[in-house]
Amino acid sequence: MFLSLAGYLIYFNIEKRDEINSNANNTKQESKQEQIIRGSILSADGEILAGTNVDEEGNETRLYPFDNVFAHVVGYATNGKAGVEAEANFDLLSCHASILDQVRNHGLDTKVRGDNVVLTLDSKLQRACYDALGSYSGAVVVVEPDTGKILAMVSKPDFNPNTISSDWETLISDSSNSSLFNRALQGQYPPGSTFKILTTLAYLREHPDDYQSFGYDCNGSISRDTVRITCYGGEVHGHVDLESAFVHSCNGAFAEMGMGLDNEAFKNVCEDFMFNTELPIGLPSSKSLFSLEKGASYGEEMMTAIGQGNTVASPLEMALVAASVANGGNMMKPYYIDRLETYDGDVVKEYRPSVYREVMSTEEAALLADLMTKTVEQGTAKKLSGQSYTAAGKTGSAEYETGEEQGTHSWFIGYSNVNDPDLAIAVIAENGGSGSSTAVPIAKQIFDSYYYNYYGE
Amino acid sequence: MTRLIIDISRYILIALIVVYTAQCYLAFFRKDEDAREYMFLRQNVVMFCIHFVAFMVLYLKMEQAMLLYFYGAQVLYLLAVLVFFRNLYPRASKLIINNMCMLITVGFIMLTRLSYDQATKQFQILVAGTVIALIIPVIIRKMHILTRWAWFYAVLGIGLLGAVAVMARVTYGAKLSLTVGGITLQPSEFVKIIFVFFVAGMLAKSVEFKNVAVTTALAAIHVLILVISTDLGSALIFFITYLMMLYVATKDLRYLAAGFAAGAVACVAAYFLFSHVRVRVDIWRDPFREYEGGGYQVAQSLFAIGAGGWFGTGLFQGSPGAIPIVDQDFMFAAVTEELGGIFSICLILICMSCFIMFVNIAMKLTEDFYRYVAFGLGCLYGVQVFLTIGGAMKMIPMTGVTLPLISTGGSSLLSTLISFAIIQGLYILREDEEEELNEEEDYYYDEYYEGEYGSDNYPNQRYPY
Numbered sequence: 001m002f003l004s005l006a007g008y009l010i011y012f013n014i015e016k017r018d019e020i021n022s023n024a025n026n027t028k029q030e031s032k033q034e035q036i037i038r039g040s041i042l043s044a045d046g047e048i049l050a051g052t053n054v055d056e057e058g059n060e061t062r063l064y065p066f067d068n069v070f071a072h073v074v075g076y077a078t079n080g081k082a083g084v085e086a087e088a089n090f091d092l093l094s095c096h097a098s099i100l101d102q103v104r105n106h107g108l109d110t111k112v113r114g115d116n117v118v119l120t121l122d123s124k125l126q127r128a129c130y131d132a133l134g135s136y137s138g139a140v141v142v143v144e145p146d147t148g149k150i151l152a153m154v155s156k157p158d159f160n161p162n163t164i165s166s167d168w169e170t171l172i173s174d175s176s177n178s179s180l181f182n183r184a185l186q187g188q189y190p191p192g193s194t195f196k197i198l199t200t201l202a203y204l205r206e207h208p209d210d211y212q213s214f215g216y217d218c219n220g221s222i223s224r225d226t227v228r229i230t231c232y233g234g235e236v237h238g239h240v241d242l243e244s245a246f247v248h249s250c251n252g253a254f255a256e257m258g259m260g261l262d263n264e265a266f267k268n269v270c271e272d273f274m275f276n277t278e279l280p281i282g283l284p285s286s287k288s289l290f291s292l293e294k295g296a297s298y299g300e301e302m303m304t305a306i307g308q309g310n311t312v313a314s315p316l317e318m319a320l321v322a323a324s325v326a327n328g329g330n331m332m333k334p335y336y337i338d339r340l341e342t343y344d345g346d347v348v349k350e351y352r353p354s355v356y357r358e359v360m361s362t363e364e365a366a367l368l369a370d371l372m373t374k375t376v377e378q379g380t381a382k383k384l385s386g387q388s389y390t391a392a393g394k395t396g397s398a399e400y401e402t403g404e405e406q407g408t409h410s411w412f413i414g415y416s417n418v419n420d421p422d423l424a425i426a427v428i429a430e431n432g433g434s435g436s437s438t439a440v441p442i443a444k445q446i447f448d449s450y451y452y453n454y455y456g457e
Numbered sequence: 458m459t460r461l462i463i464d465i466s467r468y469i470l471i472a473l474i475v476v477y478t479a480q481c482y483l484a485f486f487r488k489d490e491d492a493r494e495y496m497f498l499r500q501n502v503v504m505f506c507i508h509f510v511a512f513m514v515l516y517l518k519m520e521q522a523m524l525l526y527f528y529g530a531q532v533l534y535l536l537a538v539l540v541f542f543r544n545l546y547p548r549a550s551k552l553i554i555n556n557m558c559m560l561i562t563v564g565f566i567m568l569t570r571l572s573y574d575q576a577t578k579q580f581q582i583l584v585a586g587t588v589i590a591l592i593i594p595v596i597i598r599k600m601h602i603l604t605r606w607a608w609f610y611a612v613l614g615i616g617l618l619g620a621v622a623v624m625a626r627v628t629y630g631a632k633l634s635l636t637v638g639g640i641t642l643q644p645s646e647f648v649k650i651i652f653v654f655f656v657a658g659m660l661a662k663s664v665e666f667k668n669v670a671v672t673t674a675l676a677a678i679h680v681l682i683l684v685i686s687t688d689l690g691s692a693l694i695f696f697i698t699y700l701m702m703l704y705v706a707t708k709d710l711r712y713l714a715a716g717f718a719a720g721a722v723a724c725v726a727a728y729f730l731f732s733h734v735r736v737r738v739d740i741w742r743d744p745f746r747e748y749e750g751g752g753y754q755v756a757q758s759l760f761a762i763g764a765g766g767w768f769g770t771g772l773f774q775g776s777p778g779a780i781p782i783v784d785q786d787f788m789f790a791a792v793t794e795e796l797g798g799i800f801s802i803c804l805i806l807i808c809m810s811c812f813i814m815f816v817n818i819a820m821k822l823t824e825d826f827y828r829y830v831a832f833g834l835g836c837l838y839g840v841q842v843f844l845t846i847g848g849a850m851k852m853i854p855m856t857g858v859t860l861p862l863i864s865t866g867g868s869s870l871l872s873t874l875i876s877f878a879i880i881q882g883l884y885i886l887r888e889d890e891e892e893e894l895n896e897e898e899d900y901y902y903d904e905y906y907e908g909e910y911g912s913d914n915y916p917n918q919r920y921p922y
Contacts, residue, residue, distance in 0.1 A: 001843050002809035006802045008852045013767060013798050020763035035460070035774075 021090040038062065039092040039114035041074050041084050043123040044151075044338060049074045050085065050161070064161040066123070069130045071158040072182035073121060073283075073336065079168050082180070084337070087282055088117045091340050096348045113343035120149035120338045124455035125423075125446070129154045132445040136429035136438070137177075138409070139184040140446070141319040145415060145424045147353035148323070148332030152446075153316075155183040185285035188312035189428055192398025193232075193249045193380075193435065194413045195307025197321055197368055198273065200246060202266040203257050204364055214242040216253040227299035229255045229306065232397045232434055246371045247379030249395060251306045258305020263292045266304075272359045273321055273331070280356065281316065281334050288313040307396060315426045318413045322393065323424035325372065326415040329365035331356045373418050381412065383440045389451045390418040393425075393443070395435025407431040412439035416447045423450060459517050463771040466514050470507055471768065471799050477503045477559060478803040481810040484552055497551040501539060504559050508532070511566040511772065518773040524569070527577065531565055534580075538587060542881070546594055548888040549881045550818070556811045557877050560862040563804065567791055568865060570772055571784050575865050582867040589871070590878035597882030598889070604826040607658025611675050614651045617644040618682040643868035645683065645691045649698075650872060650879070652679055653833035656699055660706035661826035669707065673699075687733055690844055690856030696720060698836040705832050706825070741854035754781050758849050761787075761794035769797025786857050788864040789849040805846060808861075812839045818884050831883045834876045 037060065041050040049070050053061050062077055064070070075083020085092070095112045129140040129152045142152040157179040159171055171179055181187075204211055218237035221230040229251050231237060237250045245253035258266075267290060271277065275290040289312050292304050303309030316334065324331040333356040340348040360368075372392035376384045380395040393414020400409060410432030415424040425443055432438035449455055480500050487493045512528045535558050542554050561583065568576040597603070621644050659672040676699045683692035700716040727734045736751050744752035744759065757780040764775055777783050777791035784791075793801040815835030822828040841858050848855035859866050861873040 001839060002805055002812065005843065005846050005850075005852070006805045008847070008850055009762075009793075009798055009802055009805070012762065012850060017763045017766060020759050 018090070033093060035111055036093050036095050036114045037111045038077070039116045039343065041088070041092075042116055042118045043070075043121050043126070044119060044149075045123050047123040049119070049121075049123070050077075062161075066127075067160050067162060068158040069127055069154075070121070071161055072155045072184065073119070073153050074161065076161040076164045078165050083182070083283065084117060084119065088337065088340075091115050091117055095342070096340075096346070097342045097344065115348055116341045116343060118338045118341060120144075120151065120336050121153065122151050125450060126152040126154065127455055128152070128446050128449035132442045132449075133427070133429065134442075136432055136442075137183075138427070138429040138432070139182075139187055139315040140428075140442070141184045141315045141426045142446070143316075143319045143323045143332075143334060143424045145323040145326035145421045146332065148334045148356070149338070149353070150316075150334055150336045151423065153182075153184045153336070155181070155187075182284070183428075184315045185279070185281065185283055187314055187428070188286050188289070189315070189409055189411075190309075190398040190400055191307040191311060191313040191318055192396030192409065192411050193251075193254075193307055194318055194321075194394050194396035194411045194426075195311060195313070196246060196249065196254050196305075197325065197372070197394055197413075198270055199254055199258060199261075199266075199305045199307075200242070200368060200371065201360060201364060202261050202269045203242070204367060205269065206260075206262060206265065211242055214245075214253075214257070216240050216245060216250070216256050218245075218250050218252045220252075222252040222255050222302070224255075224259070224298040224302060227302060229302055243371060243374065246394075247375045249375075249380050254305045255302035258301045259298055261301070261305070263294050263296055263301070267292055272357065273324070274317060274356075275311075275313070279314070279316060279334070281336070283336070285316065286314055288317040307398060315428050318411070318428075319424055319426035322372075322413040322415050322426060323421075324359050325365050325368045326392075326421035326424050327365075328362050329358055329360040331359045369418065372414060376414070380434075380436045381414065381440050383436065384414075384444050384447070387444075387448070387451070389416050389447060391416045391443075391447060392418050393440075395440060397434040397436075408433050410438035411435050412443045414443065416450070423447065462517060463514055463774060466510050467769050467771040467795075467797060469510055471797055471803075473503050473507045473510070474800050474803040477507070478806045478810075481552065481556065481807060485813075494551075497555055500555045500559075504555070504562055505532070505535070507559075508535070508562050508566070512569075514772045515566070515569055519573070521573075523573070527569065527573075527580070530580065531562075534584060534587075535562065541591060545591065546881065546885055548885045549594070550814060550884050553811060553814050553877060553881065553884075556807055556814075557862065557874075559807060560804075560811075563792065564788075564863040566772075567788060567795075567863065568784060570795070571777065571791065575784055579865050579867070579870065582870055583874075586867075586871045586874040590874040593875060593878035594882035594885050597879060598886055603654070604658060604661065604824075607655055607662065610651045610655030610658060614648045614655055615675070615678055615682065617648050617651075618679060618686070621645065622682050622686040643866070645686075645688055646866075646868040646872040647875075648679070649691070649694065649837050650834070650876060652676075652695060653698065653702070653830055653837065656702050657826050657829035657833060660702065660829055661824075664707045669703065669712070673703070684727065684731075687731070689727075689734065689737070690841075690858035693844065693856060694837060694840045694858065697840045698833055701836045702829055702833045705819075706829055737854045737856070741851060744851065754787070755848075755851055755855055757781070758787050758790040759851055761790040762798075762850060765794040765797055765801075767798045769793070769795050769800060771795060784865040785859050786845060786855070786864070787849050788860045789846045792863070793849075805842075808838075808842045812842075815839075815880055818880060818887065822883060822887050827883050827886060831880055834880055838873070838876065 037054060038052045040048050043049055048065055050062060050064050053063055064074065073083050075081060075085040077085040081089060092114050095114050097112060125142060129142060133140050133154055133156055137156050140152065140154045144151055157177045159167060159179045217239050218231065220234055220236040221228055231251045232249065237248055240250050240253050270290040275288045278287060279285045291310050292300065300309055304311055320331055320334060333354045335351055337351055339350040342348060369392055372394055375381050375394055376391045381393045384391040391414055393412055396411030398409040398411060400407060408431065410429040412435050413426045415421040425446065427439040427442045429438045429442060477500055480496050484493055484496050487496060516524050538558055539554065542549050565576065568579055656672060656676060659668065662668060680692050680696050683695060700713060704713045728738060740747060740752045740755055744755040746752065761775065761777055761780060764770060772795050775794040777794050780787045780790055789801065792804065812835055815831060815838065819828050819831035819835060822831060838861060841861055844856045845858050845860045847853040859869040861869065
């Protein structure tokens with residue numbers, strides 16, 4: 001009985017302590033600020049994203065040299081905490097420097113420096129994404145397909161963490177912009193045609209041998225019961241097979257496909273891709289939702305197949321879909337902290353890539369990759385073609401209606417360097433019109449800056 | 458500089474308590490009386506060192522002259538307890554005295570750190586309680602009549618609990634205390650002891666089914682009154698203690714099995730019948746979901762234990778004050794936060810050493826009544842420690858009982874002191890018995906030790922030759 005108590009205490013210290021220490025309600029760390037100077041947050045390329053300056057009188061100020069660029073990821077440490085500042089609070093206020101150092105500092109009654117948190121994000125790529133999204137509200141997420149490292153994550157509208165205290169009242173009272181909200185993780189957007197990647201996968205699974213004989217005659221719209229679905233911009237695609245339907249994003253063809261799918265199986269495909277599941281990211285995020293029950297109406301089935309209806313997805317979710325295709329069917333677990341270091345650079349803890357799940361077979365991934373490559377070469381994402389790098393992807397023009405307001409979100413998800421993918425990306429520009437017109441050029445600007453070194457080597 | 462001293466002090470405190478704890482257990486294996494004596498003395502030295510180091514840190518942080526006097530008073534008290542017990546009752550178990558003093562010392566340290574006022578109040582009760590405790594062994598020794606009052610104990614116990622249920626003030630959602638002439642008492646703390654006497658008295662008479670049934674019914678009344686008063690922790694303590702005593706008396710596993718089955722059914726029933734039980738269980742499942750409500754306390758306790766880690770934050774470096782009523786139900790969390798997980802594990806082991814001693818003494822007593830009393834008091838102590846520590850760590854749902862000798866609460870302190878004193882009385886009684894036997898046979902038996910751990914050396918088995 002007593003030994004079980006002792007045993008549980010040991011178990012608690014080994015297994016549960018980290019979780020408890022980083023619990024959002026835990027304010028125990030505050031007291032450590034009296035002895036430890038909050039550590040810095042660094043980008044993968046060594047830039048300081050958040051650091052504490054101590055003046056001669058010992059006053060500490062938290063500085064964010066990149067202002068708005070890393071706002072949502074890095075977060076803030078006054079007026080509550082958010083982002084990495086919140087999630088890594090315990091680490092930033094822990095000191096693993098050598099005992100000798102700590103004793104010397106204690107002896108002198110000076111503070112020790114807390115550990116630094118090094119992110120997986122690259123400052124140049126982040127800046128490229130930030131600039132490329134321009135004045136659009138929306139988000140960009142870039143993931144490294146074979147590791148799951150988040151290389152960039154931008155959400156707009158944004159805020160400046162340096163002036164958050166003085167801007168606080170404005171920020172929280174402005175509900176139309178919700179600038180504090182990290183759209184890349186918490187946004188729930190209709191995925192539009194980018195979702196056709198998953199519809200196609202579900203179709204491939206049900207028609208492994210005869211998917212090539214799929215055919216549909218597009219006359220610009222399809223009606224069933226009371227629901228009428230048109231192709232974007234009233235386009236008429238004529239006769240399409242699976243490939244041309246995907247490449248040109250023919251809504252009619254996919255609506256037809258959707259009505260033939262087994263809804264349960266479709267749902268399972270999506271849930272494998274983390275729909276209806278918390279993203280394992282360790283930052284506040286919203287679930288992506290997919291709901292299509294057995295016996296749903298034709299209208300619902302058609303809407304769902306083209307990424308409208310009740311389906312919503314976060315930008316990170318869609319970036320992971322693209323990354324899984326790029327990585328041959330293995331979805332990597334996304335992460336954003338690369339390692340913890342002492343203030344003088346000794347590694348305290350390193351985070352390693354891990355496979356989240358094999359979401360599809362290599363053959364399925366290859367088929368989708370081929371469709372996405374053709375979309376860039378000759379379809380809706382053609383603006384990405386003809387560069388020194390290759391790319392693959394899928395556009396989306398997701399129609400939305402919130403109250404009075406209606407419009408079209410512009411989506412692109414895809415990846416660069418088709419043979420050995422470097423970057424998997426999801427771009428969403430709110431009310432940006434068609435995917436081809438807005439999101440694709442944004443993605444192009446990001447890829448260009450990456451391959452042509454716009455922001456330096 | 459102060460910080461450096463605090464930083465070093467926490468390692469010193471841990472090292473000292475580890476040494477102390479190790480000696481608790483090594484003593485079980487030492488056969489040589491002198492070596493054991495020496496070991497117990499060394500434990501006292503270690504204890505005073507812990508006391509000194511901790512109060513030095515407290516003084517450095519609090520910088521109040523009063524603290525020096527308080528420290529002096531405590532040293533005097535501890536010395537007096539050790540000296541008095543040793544001289545008045547040379548046969549008393551030194552390990553139990555040492556452990557009692559050690560736990561009191563830890564209590565002094567943490568209470569003084571949490572609230573100086575509370576600590577001084579506690580100290581007064583402690584001194585008064587100790588005086589009472591010093592007399593008890595005499596009473597046990599002289600008043601053999603105590604063994605025959607089983608019915609009286611039952612009436613007294615049920616009466617007191619009933620009075621509480623009807624008249625008590627509600628504190629923290631449970632009816633616990635009774636105010637008589639300006640002094641607030643928690644009768645359930647004392648009824649625990651009376652209850653053990655009652656059960657021992659009944660079972661010592663006979664273990665016939667009829668008698669067992671009557672005893673069980675009366676015991677059930679105790680438990681029911683406590684459940685109705687919403688004092689769930691005490692109800693559980695009474696219940697388990699009764700079952701264990703019944704088992705020891707009857708040696709019949711069927712009673713034990715039936716008891717636990719009934720207990721399980723009762724727990725489930727209580728969960729559905731009483732909303733306060735449900736609340737406790739819900740909090741236990743996920744204290745963070747109802748963080749703003751009932752879960753706050755347990756969540757803070759977990760934060761405290763988490764912040765402490767293995768080595769603790771050092772005295773005054775944590776914030777155990779964030780836990781509501783930390784000085785009673787969550788003392789364990791406070792100790793773990795500032796003195797560290799290793800210190801707490803040692804504390805658990807010291808409590809275990811007390812429990813082992815209690816049971817050990819019980820095993821060696823010849824008279825049924827005394828044996829059951831010793832065993833029952835041991836169970837009370839063991840279950841209480843388990844409930845409070847397990848609750849603070851969220852290993853089991855929180856039941857709101859105190860950590861004996863360490864938490865504040867006069868009634869709890871007094872009743873624990875009395876239990877310890879009764880055990881001492883029984884221990885001395887046993888030594889007396891031995892002496893009588895020895896004199897009869899004119900044979901001095903020297904190798905019979907107080908704490909032969911694991912041996913089932915009943916006194917009457919000692920004379921095969």
